[in-house]
Amino acid sequence: xxxxxxxxxxxxxxxxxxxxxxxxxxxxxxxxxxxxxxxxxxxxxxxxxxxxxxxxxxxxxxxxxxxxxxxxxxxxxxxxxxxxxxxxxxxxxxxxxxxxxxxxxxxxxxxxxxxxxxxxxxxxxxxxxxxxxxxxxxxxxxxxxxxxxxxxxxxxxxxxxxxxxxxxxxxxxxxxxxxxxxxxxxxxxxxxxxxxxxxxxxxxxxxxxxxxxxxxxxxxxxxxxxxxxxxxxxxxxxxxxxxxxxxxxxxxxxxxxxxxxxxxxxxxxxxxxxxxxxxxxxxxxxxxxxxxxxxxxxxxxxxxxxxxxxxxxxxxxxxxxxxxxxxxxxxxxxxxxxxxxxxxxxx
Ligand code: KG4
Ligand code: ZN
Numbered sequence: 001x002x003x004x005x006x007x008x009x010x011x012x013x014x015x016x017x018x019x020x021x022x023x024x025x026x027x028x029x030x031x032x033x034x035x036x037x038x039x040x041x042x043x044x045x046x047x048x049x050x051x052x053x054x055x056x057x058x059x060x061x062x063x064x065x066x067x068x069x070x071x072x073x074x075x076x077x078x079x080x081x082x083x084x085x086x087x088x089x090x091x092x093x094x095x096x097x098x099x100x101x102x103x104x105x106x107x108x109x110x111x112x113x114x115x116x117x118x119x120x121x122x123x124x125x126x127x128x129x130x131x132x133x134x135x136x137x138x139x140x141x142x143x144x145x146x147x148x149x150x151x152x153x154x155x156x157x158x159x160x161x162x163x164x165x166x167x168x169x170x171x172x173x174x175x176x177x178x179x180x181x182x183x184x185x186x187x188x189x190x191x192x193x194x195x196x197x198x199x200x201x202x203x204x205x206x207x208x209x210x211x212x213x214x215x216x217x218x219x220x221x222x223x224x225x226x227x228x229x230x231x232x233x234x235x236x237x238x239x240x241x242x243x244x245x246x247x248x249x250x251x252x253x254x255x256x257x258x259x260x261x262x263x264x265x266x267x268x269x270x271x272x273x274x275x276x277x278x279x280x281x282x283x284x285x286x287x288x289x290x291x292x293x294x295x296x297x298x299x300x301x302x303x304x305x306x307x308x309x310x311x312x313x314x315x316x317x318x319x320x321x322x323x324x325x326x327x328x329x330x331x332x333x334x335x336x337x338x339x340x341x342x343x344x345x346x347x
Contacts, residue, residue: 001328002072002080002102003321004063006095007087007115008142009036009046010314011058015070015077016125016321024128026325030070031311031318034058041181045171052090059098066317074106079333081324084112085344086142092340100336111324112334114346116143116282120155121326122308122319123279130306131276135269139262139290140282140315141167141182144222146269147346153326155346158269159220162210166258167284169224173231173254177247187251188287194245194252201230201257220265220272227257259290263297270303279306286313 005012014031036054040046067073082099085092096112103110119138123130133150135158144167145160164172167184174183179190204226209218231254235242242250262280270278280294285307298305312319327333 001321001325002063002066002077003113003317003319003324004059004080004082004095004099005115005118005315005317005320006055006059006091007083007085008091008315009040009051010034010316011036011055011062011095012315012317012320013063013066014317014321015066015072016318016325018325022129026125026322028125028318029072030066030068031316032062032066032069033316034062037182044175044181046088048088048090051088052094055091055094059094063098063102074102077106077108079103079109079111079324079328080106081111081113081321081327083115083118083320084334084338085114085341087115087342089340089342092342096338096340100338104336109328109333110336110338111327111332112338113320113323113327114344115320116145116346117155117323117326118319119281120147120149120279121323122281122312122316123306125319125322126308126312127306130279131304133273133275134277134279135266135273135275136279136281137262137266138282139166139280139284141165141171143282144224144262146220146265148269148273148275153330157216157346159216159218159222159265160213161222161224162206163223163225164228166222166224166262167282169228169258170284172228176232176235177242177250179247184284184287187255188289190248190251191255191289192252194248194250196252196256198249199234199253201234201253202226203257203261220269222261222265224258224261227254255287255289259287259293262290263293266294267297267301267303275303277304277306281308281313283314286310
C-alpha cells in the first residue's frame with residue numbers, strides 16, 4: 001500500500017506491506033516526511049496558502065523517495081491510500097489529486113482515509129493489535145478526541161474538546177511565552193527543569209452536555225482555552241520580563257494540568273466502557289510526561305497502555321497506509337470523484 005498524507009504542514013508518503021500475521025498485521029517498508037516547520041515558524045503557525053504551495057513542490061519527490069526507500073515500483077503496489085480530510089482543504093487537495101492521478105495511471109484502487117483513523121491505526125502499526133474494546137485518545141494540534149474501538153476498524157467518538165486542541169494550547173502558550181513554534185516539544189523540554197506546582201492554574205472539568213453535540217454525554221469532553229487564558233493572565237500580572245526559572249515553572253505547571261486532564265479522562269472512559277486497553281496517538285502523544293504518566297497509571301490500574309513510536313506520533317503517511325490496508329481488507333475502496341473535506345467526520 002502506498003500512503004499519502006498532506007492534510008496540514010507535512011508532505012508524507014510511505015510504503016506499508018501486510019505481514020500475514022493477524023496480531024501484527026503491517027510492516028513499514030518506508031516512511032518519508034518532508035516537514036514545512038521552518039517555513040511556518042517565521043509566522044508563528046501554519047499559513048494555509050504557503051502550505052499548499054509547498055506540498056505541490058514536494059509531493060513528487062516525496063513519493064519517489066518512499067518507493068525507492070521501500071524497494072517498490074508502481075507494479076508492486078496493490079492500492080493507493082490518501083488522507084481526504086479533515087485538514088486544510090488546499091493542502092488535502094494536493095495529496096488527493098496526486099493519489100487519484102497515480103491510481104488512475106497505475107490502474108490501482110483508490111482508498112480515502114480519515115486523518116484520525118490514521119492516527120488511531122498508528123498504534124496498531126507500532127504495537128500490533130490492541131486488546132479490544134480499546135479507548136483511544138487522539139491528541140494533536142487540531143484534535144483532542146476520545147474514541148471507543150470495539151472491533152478493528154470501527155471508531156465511535158465519545159468526546160472531544162469544546163475549544164482548543166491540546167497541541168493548539170501548547171502552541172499558543174509557547175507563543176505567548178515567546179518560545180517559538182511548534183510549542184509542544186519546546187514546552188516539554190523546558191518543563192523538565194521547572195516546578196510543576198509553582199503557580200495556580202485551573203483544571204476544567206465539564207459535567208454537562210455540549211449544546212453543539214447533544215448526542216454526547218459531555219462529561220468526558222476537554223477544554224483548554226481557559227488554561228491558556230490563565231497563563232496569559234499570569235504572565236501579564238507578573239509585570240516584568242520572566243526569568244528562565246519562571247518560564248520553566250509555567251511550562252511544568254501547564255504541562256502537568258494538560259497531561260492530567262488527558263490521562264484522567266482516558267482512564268474514566270476506560271472504566272466506563274470496561275476497556276481492555278488504552279491507546280494515545282497524535283502529535284501530543286510524543287510528550288514525555290504524557291507517555292510516562294500513562295505507563296504508571298496503566299500499571300497501577302492493570303490496563304495496558306499503548307503509544308506509537310515518536311516518528312508515528314506526529315503526522316506521517318505510514319499510518320494512512322495502515323488505515324488504508326484496514327479498509328482495503330474490508331472491501332472499502334473510494335470512487336474517483338472522492339473530494340477533500342476539511343471537516344470530514346470519522347464514522
Ligand atoms: O499530529 P500532529 O503532527 O499534527 C496535527 O494533526 O495537528 O500534531 C502536532 C501537534 C503540535 O501542536 C505540537 O505542538 C504537538 O503536536 N506536539 C507536542 C509534542 N510534540 C509535538 N505537544 C506536546 N509535547 C510534545 N513533545
Ligand atoms: Zn495529525
